Amino acid sequence: MPEIERKFLVRDLPEELRNHPADHIRQGYLSLEPVEVRIRSRAGRPHELTVKSGDGMTRSEVNVPLTCEQFDELWPLVGRSIEKERTVLQQGEWTVEVDLYAGKLDGLVVAEVEFGTEAEAHGFRPPAWFGVEVTSDPRFRNAALALAEAPPQITLPA
């Protein structure tokens, strides 16, 4: 299924974030190129294997549920992994996923919004607490973050 989403750095964490529970997500990569193949565990949800291809705002994504046994057998085969805390917030009509990365990516906070159509995606007006958009910045793809040694730096034009 094509996935249409926009991704932003978070400038100020909104107050209401504290009132929402966060899910611990652990995801590891079996392949980074030419397609991403990742497995993910997330508290309270089935483990899953996801295949993603494409770039930028619209990407192709296929999800396959995994049993715990399959996940545990696959995890040792993972080359790179990331961990993050995800909080889901409602922002007007939009659902925003806020990811606080952990470990070597500590300090990185990213907000993602998923859309039904590209027209909806283009019509989205980010709230004040969103920062720079990184949708088309390949350094902020999760597969790239898995390879990074620290959060990527953004230099704004003067």
Next chain:
Amino acid sequence: MPEIERKFLVRDLPEELRNHPADHIRQGYLSLEPVEVRIRSRAGRPHELTVKSGDGMTRSEVNVPLTCEQFDELWPLVGRSIEKERTVLQQGEWTVEVDLYAGKLDGLVVAEVEFGTEAEAHGFRPPAWFGVEVTSDPRFRNAALALAEAPPQITLPA
């Protein structure tokens, strides 16, 4: 689960092969390195996604069943693929899978035998119709065959 198997070229196709039905297998690779991630369709069986790692006789393998929809969504993401006709023969106490490759690998015939333990694998005596063993020849891994333009050539010592 670890998979212990030995792989041989086939010198003479056994007569009895004609009396057994062959399954058409189509498999494509989402990733070749560092781990293989492949999807496979085989007549009469569920589609599946398989992750393999390791080399030689003992490899780690995890299988995940796919729905037809998942398979059809994943197939366009596949970089390389192979097709073959598989016949399963009983050879004494051993089950032998004979694969006749098609397309650019036409002419290549490989027999594989799977074992429960490495001791069993070492104790196996190949029947007369088996040819050169290629278990540890990386050119005969399916992922390598998917990249090949023709069947790999074997040069025997004089």
